[in-house]
Amino acid sequence: xxxxxxxxxxxxxxxxxxxxxxxxxxxxxxxxxxxxxxxxxxxxxxxxxxxxxxxxxxxxxxxxxxxxxxxxxxxxxxxxxxxxxxxxxxxxxxxxxxxx
Amino acid sequence: xxxxxxxxxxxxxxxxxxxxxxxxxxxxxxxxxxxxxxxxxxxxxxxxxxxxxxxxxxxxxxxxxxxxxxxxxxxxxxxxxxxxxxxxxxxxxxxxxxxxxxxxxxxxxxxxxxxxxxxxxxxxxxxxxxxxxxxxxxxxxxxxxxxxxxxxxxxxxxxxxxxxxxxxxxxxxxxxxxxxxxxxxxxxxxxxxxxxxxxxxxxxxxxxxxxxxxxxxxxxxxxxxxxxxxxxxxxxxxxxxxxxxxxxxxxxxxxxxxxxxxxxxxxxxxxxxxxxxxxxxxxxxxxxxxxxxxxxxxxxxxxxxxxxxxxxxxxxxxxxxxxxxxxxxxxxxxxxxxxxxxxxxxxxxxxxxxxxxxxxxxxxxxxxxxxxxxxxxxxxxxxxxxxxxxxxxxxxxxxxxxxxxxxxxxxxxxxxxxxxxxxxx
Numbered sequence: 426x427x428x429x430x431x432x433x434x435x436x437x438x439x440x441x442x443x444x445x446x447x448x449x450x451x452x453x454x455x456x457x458x459x460x461x462x463x464x465x466x467x468x469x470x471x472x473x474x475x476x477x478x479x480x481x482x483x484x485x486x487x488x489x490x491x492x493x494x495x496x497x498x499x500x501x502x503x504x505x506x507x508x509x510x511x512x513x514x515x516x517x518x519x520x521x522x523x524x525x
Numbered sequence: 526x527x528x529x530x531x532x533x534x535x536x537x538x539x540x541x542x543x544x545x546x547x548x549x550x551x552x553x554x555x556x557x558x559x560x561x562x563x564x565x566x567x568x569x570x571x572x573x574x575x576x577x578x579x580x581x582x583x584x585x586x587x588x589x590x591x592x593x594x595x596x597x598x599x600x601x602x603x604x605x606x607x608x609x610x611x612x613x614x615x616x617x618x619x620x621x622x623x624x625x626x627x628x629x630x631x632x633x634x635x636x637x638x639x640x641x642x643x644x645x646x647x648x649x650x651x652x653x654x655x656x657x658x659x660x661x662x663x664x665x666x667x668x669x670x671x672x673x674x675x676x677x678x679x680x681x682x683x684x685x686x687x688x689x690x691x692x693x694x695x696x697x698x699x700x701x702x703x704x705x706x707x708x709x710x711x712x713x714x715x716x717x718x719x720x721x722x723x724x725x726x727x728x729x730x731x732x733x734x735x736x737x738x739x740x741x742x743x744x745x746x747x748x749x750x751x752x753x754x755x756x757x758x759x760x761x762x763x764x765x766x767x768x769x770x771x772x773x774x775x776x777x778x779x780x781x782x783x784x785x786x787x788x789x790x791x792x793x794x795x796x797x798x799x800x801x802x803x804x805x806x807x808x809x810x811x812x813x814x815x816x817x818x819x820x821x822x823x824x825x826x827x828x829x830x831x832x833x834x835x836x837x838x839x840x841x842x843x844x845x846x847x848x849x850x851x852x853x854x855x856x857x858x859x860x861x862x863x864x865x866x867x868x869x870x871x872x873x874x875x876x877x878x879x880x881x882x883x884x885x886x887x888x889x890x891x892x893x894x895x896x897x898x899x900x901x902x903x904x905x906x907x908x909x910x911x912x913x914x915x916x917x918x919x920x921x922x923x924x925x926x927x928x929x930x931x932x933x934x935x936x937x938x939x940x941x942x943x944x945x946x947x948x949x950x
Contacts, residue, residue, distance in 0.1 A: 443594065445612065446594075475615070478615050482595060482625035482626065483617040483618050483620065483624075484623055484624060484625040488594070488595065490592055490593045491594075520592075520593040
């Protein structure tokens, strides 16, 4: 971001199962201008690299049982990784209702 | 990371680590193995398909798999009381392979001559090696680049490398089993691998004796006789006396030669255990009877062991890593079922007890005696001594404080000396 602009803080909410990969944090937040979700996630990986391997497999595929929301919208329906994330948004990562 | 669901273990106890579809449980008993206490689960909700206790340094390795977040290997140096940070050890395929880790099927500590080395077999079928006690892992390229690889076909459980047998005498030799590719062996430390399936049939293929494509379910080896291998196949029981160069059928006297698990006696290389299943279509114990079969002559003949096991309405399945032994004498034999029961024998399989019923689906078991097996209080003399003590209440009361002190002493994982402490299966 530019030194003269100040972005609202973006917040990412992590489910219980991901917190051990983020030093125990339930929420990660930082100042972030509007950007595609892909860029926001890159910024998240910089803060907590282990999260990337939990949300994406090493072949670059989004794990099928992981859902992400920007606000209350499931990004699967708003452009996936191209979804625009506005300043001050809240991103929620949740395990899909699945499993045996 | 602490895990307060796992009870602390004490010296003189037998610990049975049980990996299930929903986490890991720990059963513990005195050396007599007559009654068991259960604690757990650790990693509740995650699948634990493979675990290993390293007899060289006592480190416990557990591969836990979340349906959502994938797989990681965690380690514990205090038998499960605390665990490594799960973010610190993640197995990943190299980027150029284009593959993604699906599941860890086997964790195998290396030889005594290679401290810190641990192996992992995974799906999609590949072998990984760690040289730093599980902190980082590297895929073994020699196997991955095998020309057969592109023609390997997955079995029902996926294309997985599920069995790793390092040769204890020849550090450059290792045998692995892949479903459904068969047996492969390296004699040059992993640089090149050769199919070793001569004599093993693949009756589900048009050519039942191909060079590769067999669906091997488990291989066991006794460290005192490393050239002799026993193999439970997807249809077929086999023995090799030339390190896998050739195999011969030893399925005489079993109700079915289909099955998954196989274990070898810790002290006798001619004694092997299996649990036959009716067929690959049904995959349950024949006639609704739960029977372990044992050979005591290296596969010449097999005998049914059912004393203490249910002999009616027991349509059970024992998976490939859900059977193991301990290092005590008489040897403990253990197995767990898909229906969540764990059975234990304290006398080499002659008699069985249900140690626990009601766990999630059992995927793997590993047993260890916490102490020197040669000095464990087991066998008829120890039982007689316990009976005599029980008959003298005054004497027992006097001894109680000392006994309590011994039990309360913090358990240390077996290290260095008790090389035989961890079981093989």
